[in-house]
Amino acid sequence: MTAPLIIAVPKGRILDEALPLLARAGIEPDAEFHDKKSRALRFATNQPGTSIIRVRAFDVATFVAHGAAQIGIVGSDVIEEFDYSQIYAPVDLNIGHCRLSVAEPVETASEDEAAMSHVRVATKYPHLTRRHYEAQGIQAECVKLNGAMELAPSLGLSRRIVDLVSSGATLKANGLVETSVIMQISARLIVNRAAFKMRAAEIVPLVERFRNAVGAGNAAA
Numbered sequence: 272m273t274a275p276l277i278i279a280v281p282k283g284r285i286l287d288e289a290l291p292l293l294a295r296a297g298i299e300p301d302a303e304f305h306d307k308k309s310r311a312l313r314f315a316t317n318q319p320g321t322s323i324i325r326v327r328a329f330d331v332a333t334f335v336a337h338g339a340a341q342i343g344i345v346g347s348d349v350i351e352e353f354d355y356s357q358i359y360a361p362v363d364l365n366i367g368h369c370r371l372s373v374a375e376p377v378e379t380a381s382e383d384e385a386a387m388s389h390v391r392v393a394t395k396y397p398h399l400t401r402r403h404y405e406a407q408g409i410q411a412e413c414v415k416l417n418g419a420m421e422l423a424p425s426l427g428l429s430r431r432i433v434d435l436v437s438s439g440a441t442l443k444a445n446g447l448v449e450t451s452v453i454m455q456i457s458a459r460l461i462v463n464r465a466a467f468k469m470r471a472a473e474i475v476p477l478v479e480r481f482r483n484a485v486g487a488g489n490a491a492a
């Protein structure tokens with residue numbers, strides 16, 4: 272019997288956009304997936320032998336990197352933050368668009384960072400933050416948070432934050448302004464490299480179906 276194919280999807284905001292894409296690629300989770308009362312985490316799909324697991328966004332990359340899931344859908348922010356060598360990201364899914372930016376209080380935003388040798392930053396992305404500042408010869412001391420980074424400056428945790436920005440509404444509501452954009456982000460299809468080689472007969476056509484599903488979505492837009 273062939274091993275099941277596991278697709279990891281994030282339970283957060285990308286999911287709403289990812290489900291129609293999965294459907295266009297021919298994969299639909301069972302009814303229990305949509306049952307808000309269900310505590311299940313793994314779901315059968317309309318494709319025999321293919322299951323979907325619903326996990327936290329950062330954990331999608333971890334499941335796929337370790338081969339516990341063969342395929343996943345995750346933001347490029349997460350891919351770059353982990354930089355797992357075992358992850359191959361062949362398709363830009365053109366969903367989950369946002370950017371990773373530095374932000375700080377309106378009052379201090381005009382100060383020149385170039386003159387600094389050290390900054391303290393609250394972020395969920397310590398690796399990308401350090402990389403961004405290192406490129407400018409600045410050492411970044413990161414305070415790791417898992418959400419609500421925007422609270423850090425007003426409460427004295429750090430003057431700067433590095434966080435995701437889309438409409439800019441969260442920054443504005445918390446008295447912060449974007450001072451530089453580190454990277455543009457969109458969700459990607461990711462594949463475990465070993466599985467891609469070992470199970471090419473199943474995975475290569477599936478990746479192609481996702482590629483076509485993105486094309487169909489773009490044409491309809």
Ligand SMILES: Nc1ncnc2c1ncn2[C@@H]1O[C@H](COP(=O)(O)OP(=O)(O)OP(=O)(O)O)[C@@H](O)[C@H]1O
Pocket residue numbers: 281282283284285326327328329345346347348349367368369417418435436437438456457458
């Ligand atoms: N404001 C946004 N606009 C568009 N895409 C976003 C936005 N915020 C996050 N994303 C994308 O969605 C992914 C998941 O974000 P989400 O906010 O749902 O995760 P989270 O709540 O931080 O996750 P978790 O609770 O699992 O840690 C991010 O990694 C990013 O790629």
Ligand SMILES: O=P(O)(O)OC[C@H]1O[C@H](OP(=O)(O)OP(=O)(O)O)[C@H](O)[C@@H]1O
Pocket residue numbers: 284417418419420434435436437438439440441442
């Ligand atoms: O620019 P905006 O459109 O306001 O979006 C940005 C917000 O979206 C994300 O948070 P999310 O709402 O997912 O909550 P989280 O803090 O729990 O991750 C991100 O961390 C920002 O806080």
